[in-house]
Amino acid sequence: MSVKSISKTMDTLDYFLESDSSKGISLKEICDHLGFKKSAAHHMLATICDKGYLYQDLKSKKYFLGSKLKKFGEVIDLNANSFINFADPFLKKINDATGEAVHLASFEGTKLITLSMLESTHPVRVDHGFLNKDNAFHATASGKAMLAYMSDASQKKILKNKLEKFTSFTITNVKQLSEELKKIKKNGFSTDDEEFQPGVFCVGYPIFDNENKPFASISCSSPKFKITSDKKYLDKIKNSVKFSALEIGKYFKKTRKKGDKHAA
Amino acid sequence: MSVKSISKTMDTLDYFLESDSSKGISLKEICDHLGFKKSAAHHMLATICDKGYLYQDLKSKKYFLGSKLKKFGEVIDLNANSFINFADPFLKKINDATGEAVHLASFEGTKLITLSMLESTHPVRVDHGFLNKDNAFHATASGKAMLAYMSDASQKKILKNKLEKFTSFTITNVKQLSEELKKIKKNGFSTDDEEFQPGVFCVGYPIFDNENKPFASISCSSPKFKITSDKKYLDKIKNSVKFSALEIGKYFKKTRKKGDKHAA
DNA sequence: CTTATAAGTTTAATAATATTAAACTATTAT
DNA sequence: ATAATAGTTTAATATTATTAAACTTATAAG
Numbered sequence: 001m002s003v004k005s006i007s008k009t010m011d012t013l014d015y016f017l018e019s020d021s022s023k024g025i026s027l028k029e030i031c032d033h034l035g036f037k038k039s040a041a042h043h044m045l046a047t048i049c050d051k052g053y054l055y056q057d058l059k060s061k062k063y064f065l066g067s068k069l070k071k072f073g074e075v076i077d078l079n080a081n082s083f084i085n086f087a088d089p090f091l092k093k094i095n096d097a098t099g100e101a102v103h104l105a106s107f108e109g110t111k112l113i114t115l116s117m118l119e120s121t122h123p124v125r126v127d128h129g130f131l132n133k134d135n136a137f138h139a140t141a142s143g144k145a146m147l148a149y150m151s152d153a154s155q156k157k158i159l160k161n162k163l164e165k166f167t168s169f170t171i172t173n174v175k176q177l178s179e180e181l182k183k184i185k186k187n188g189f190s191t192d193d194e195e196f197q198p199g200v201f202c203v204g205y206p207i208f209d210n211e212n213k214p215f216a217s218i219s220c221s222s223p224k225f226k227i228t229s230d231k232k233y234l235d236k237i238k239n240s241v242k243f244s245a246l247e248i249g250k251y252f253k254k255t256r257k258k259g260d261k262h263a264a
Numbered sequence: 265m266s267v268k269s270i271s272k273t274m275d276t277l278d279y280f281l282e283s284d285s286s287k288g289i290s291l292k293e294i295c296d297h298l299g300f301k302k303s304a305a306h307h308m309l310a311t312i313c314d315k316g317y318l319y320q321d322l323k324s325k326k327y328f329l330g331s332k333l334k335k336f337g338e339v340i341d342l343n344a345n346s347f348i349n350f351a352d353p354f355l356k357k358i359n360d361a362t363g364e365a366v367h368l369a370s371f372e373g374t375k376l377i378t379l380s381m382l383e384s385t386h387p388v389r390v391d392h393g394f395l396n397k398d399n400a401f402h403a404t405a406s407g408k409a410m411l412a413y414m415s416d417a418s419q420k421k422i423l424k425n426k427l428e429k430f431t432s433f434t435i436t437n438v439k440q441l442s443e444e445l446k447k448i449k450k451n452g453f454s455t456d457d458e459e460f461q462p463g464v465f466c467v468g469y470p471i472f473d474n475e476n477k478p479f480a481s482i483s484c485s486s487p488k489f490k491i492t493s494d495k496k497y498l499d500k501i502k503n504s505v506k507f508s509a510l511e512i513g514k515y516f517k518k519t520r521k522k523g524d525k526h527a528a
Numbered sequence: 529c530t531t532a533t534a535a536g537t538t539t540a541a542t543a544a545t546a547t548t549a550a551a552c553t554a555t556t557a558t
Numbered sequence: 559a560t561a562a563t564a565g566t567t568t569a570a571t572a573t574t575a576t577t578a579a580a581c582t583t584a585t586a587a588g
Contacts, residue, residue: 002314003307003311004545004546004575005269005545005546005575006270006311006312006315009267009270010311013336017336017339021339026536027537028534028535028536038536039539039576040575040577042537042538043266043267043575044270044575047274048274049373050271051270051274055372055373058374058418058422059417059418061536065339066372067379069333069336070336070340071281072280072281072329072334072337074337075285075329076333076334080331108316108328110322111316111319157322158322265539265575267574267575268546268573269545269575290565291565292564301548302566303548303565306567310566325554
């Protein structure tokens, strides 16, 4: 079950993130964009303001993000930033060597998340506007690289929901995906052969934490035609990504004791 | 009207801020602390997780703050940090001169908020653990300094709710408070004579923005006995706070054009 | 300055939702 | 192996959020 009023609340907060909220957002705008009735939205916003997550300007009546939300960032930073900062030069290394887009991914629960990314430096480059897709574990090199090394129980939970078909190549059959994951464990790396975006081929390597669990992954994306036209190109990318993934993995051995919990 | 499930959601998120959530928080702990029934809490948490504001660790089942919340901090920083950073050395100046606790306050809607603070350097010092009290506009030097210079409409909205009595000296009568605010405008500064905490005397000066609206305030808190035993001590504090308030006010003339909207 | 229009707020009835207990599953400890 | 604890799911029902309509306030037009 899902609690609708909570869902609407968070869609509203999301809207403050997506749009430029620095000059405030009116009740009408929120209703228009999210399809709410104005009286219901007003009750919702009054409650959110009461809790300090938003506030309403006394004169203009427009809504703004409350400073309380800033505190979350401060708390989360403590855990995650050091890992991302450590990984950054190694992502840059791949980007320098290949010129292609590089992504550092992790997961929170059953959600695949992008921790950081570097754009392609080539004139013909891959568009990554929609990369933070929710249920893309099964369709991305990043996702599959982690999925392959997870416990069966974790795999099961992530694959519980219907596998969305992003392109004609997306694997939407659990049994078929299972075979694919076995292959990934044998090879040590994953690929995404136009399974998420047409014309885009990706290579992914897992990053293991201090307990040898897949904690994150790196992927490198390139236009498919480059891979097909130049057989050595794939090897070049693979070597580069593999090296960085191994190096970043050393971070956990250096910084974490066994049993330490790490948040992405 | 207030939407209960939204209220509970935000109390839950607040709990992640207040307690150390770095190792995750269990469903049971959330229920125990906030008095929720486990099945209701489970539905609520599932919805929050679905929206990415929290996530549940696949193995331990514990809940963690989602990285999405980090993004709010990034957006809010853009607006507010520059002002706080600008003000900081001027607060330090008061702190150096008096040794007393100094607060920079502002407001969001009808809520008084503390932007930054410096502790007293004296052995006998004022405890400010509970300074972020919600409806303390009428009972604090910071609050009254801003309130006095606001439009009647804004004053009215802030004083709409019942004025809470924090000490025996707290002004809880609107008419009496109105007289006090007139006096503040005449004098140019506000005081809090044990109206919020027993034994604590504060002096507050407003800070005006580029449109001459009270946007923030500084207050300096000291033990009451110091004020009564040394007649010159109050003047010393007043001069120091007044100077800094005027200097910080220049920030708006420097950085904002008329009509610019500023968020705290 | 008056009137019209639009945006925001409040209310109370009702439709819809969130809550509940109970049953169930999974995990951990004994 | 069993008990105990924590988490999950379900479906009935009691409570709550939603709605439309009336109302207020602010803004624009005449």
